[in-house]
Amino acid sequence: MKIIAMIPARYSASRFPGKLMKDLGGKPVIVRTYEAAVNANLFDEVYVVTDSEVIYCAIEKIGGKVLMSQKEHECGSDRIAEAVEDLAVDIVVNVQGDEPFIDTTSLSKLIEVFKTDTQKEIDLASLKVKMTNEEDIQNPNNVKVITDRNEFAIYFSRSVIPYHRDKEVAINYYKHKGVYAFRKEALIDFYHTPMTPIEAAEKIECIRYLEVGKKIKMIETSVESIGIDTPEDLERALKQLANEK
CATH class of the missing domain: 3.90.550.10 (Spore Coat Polysaccharide Biosynthesis Protein SpsA; Chain A)
Incomplete structure (x- = not known):
């Protein structure tokens, strides 16, 4: 490959x-x-x-x-x-x-998914991180993901999913990290498929993959990398860089 x-x-x-x-x-x-x-x-x-x-x-x-x-x-x-x-x-x-x-460890896990997928059942793989802070869980900027028992994505949303109606049931919440590994064919199919209404409503591109029947394998990671979205993030990145020297 x-x-x-x-x-x-x-x-x-x-x-x-x-x-x-x-x-x-x-x-x-x-x-x-x-x-x-x-x-x-x-x-x-x-x-x-x-x-x-x-x-x-x-x-x-x-x-x-x-x-x-x-x-x-x-x-x-x-x-x-x-x-x-x-x-x-x-x-x-x-x-x-x-x-x-x-995060080389997480990227290695994504790549390994395809090396072991001999039947080519997986179209793309991505990462999820467990959330425990209630503010993070409620934040619509954090895209949530739910999976089946084989860790294939069922749905992504900015809303809190699953809805915790029965408080006696233990539930974990996961944030989707926007790092992907694709089979080229799945990526090209995505490219030639118009944006779907649910994708447009949520502003989450991986929903389009689900709507056209692609299988997304989710890999759990505990690494929260620094994404530079604000000047404050840049300051944090400068401090981390200094610590690595």
């Missing part, structure tokens, strides 16, 4: 414009992320795919592999699909551009 990493990198961001080009210890955030993905030694190739000349030039400057999006896209899956449609690959791993501290 040929396994590649794709890092979707939009320049604009509503909460923190230009965040991927912010300085993180002498290098832009997106460069830190790219180098961490390469150094993870999990992928045959690592690409950044972007809509920004500034980001394109930053990756090109360090000799990295970078592709320019030709279209406007609603989500990262669409941006990646456009980039890989003509590439000879089997598995595509979506690495978040704003998470420069790569």
